[in-house]
Amino acid sequence: AQKVTQAQTEISVVEKEDVTLDCVYETRDTTYYLFWYKQPPSGELVFLIRRNSFDEQNEISGRYSWNFQKSTSSFNFTITASQVVDSAVYFCALSEFIQGAQKLVFGQGTRLTINP
Amino acid sequence: DAGVTQSPTHLIKTRGQQVTLRCSPKSGHDTVSWYQQALGQGPQFIFQYYEEEERQRGNFPDRFSGHQFPNYSSELNVNALLLGDSALYLCASSQIAVAETQYFGPGTRLLVL
Numbered sequence: 670a671q672k673v674t675q676a677q678t679e680i681s682v683v684e685k686e687d688v689t690l691d692c693v694y695e696t697r698d699t700t701y702y703l704f705w706y707k708q709p710p711s712g713e714l715v716f717l718i719r720r721n722s723f724d725e726q727n728e729i730s731g732r733y734s735w736n737f738q739k740s741t742s743s744f745n746f747t748i749t750a751s752q753v754v755d756s757a758v759y760f761c762a763l764s765e766f767i768q769g770a771q772k773l774v775f776g777q778g779t780r781l782t783i784n785p
Numbered sequence: 786d787a788g789v790t791q792s793p794t795h796l797i798k799t800r801g802q803q804v805t806l807r808c809s810p811k812s813g814h815d816t817v818s819w820y821q822q823a824l825g826q827g828p829q830f831i832f833q834y835y836e837e838e839e840r841q842r843g844n845f846p847d848r849f850s851g852h853q854f855p856n857y858s859s860e861l862n863v864n865a866l867l868l869g870d871s872a873l874y875l876c877a878s879s880q881i882a883v884a885e886t887q888y889f890g891p892g893t894r895l896l897v898l
Contacts, residue, residue: 706889713890719886772818773818773887
């Protein structure tokens, strides 16, 4: 079965610091997809990125960057020059396909607090 | 372009009661998935609907049931509520194509007393 581990339960940093959120996954599938979502206090999960297992290129979007390494089964997320608005719970998720239906398997989440 | 909407936003029920939660998918999406998120946990998959049929189900009892309507909107029904059913219920919509991104609604917070 698929499994996602986010070992960091909570992280607290001061504004403008860089911060990396770790994600380690387990899967027997050769083709799979990885996701990161952000959950602010309002509760809605906001999609950040999707990565497929064949594309190991790192991606950068503004202050956000993602490092995908199949060799270590990791998909880490870095926020550069963090801001207070980045405070939220962040979830890493892995796709699981059963009979053509895709479900997401989520990690436990990392609560990120950016202090001014 | 409206995103995923859910109603109600909050709900308080007592043990043994029944509840119905509603979800309207994002425009252009035909697939709806439901997740339960207990406090401090990641979301857990309940089931997915496409073409008005349940395509896949997670590890949830039969007290949890659903429905999808011709306009792709969906309902989640929970019977015989237990205290442990208290959670945030999230609806996600997507297109049926493999590995399409699921977009989530704001959720319904259910409290069972």
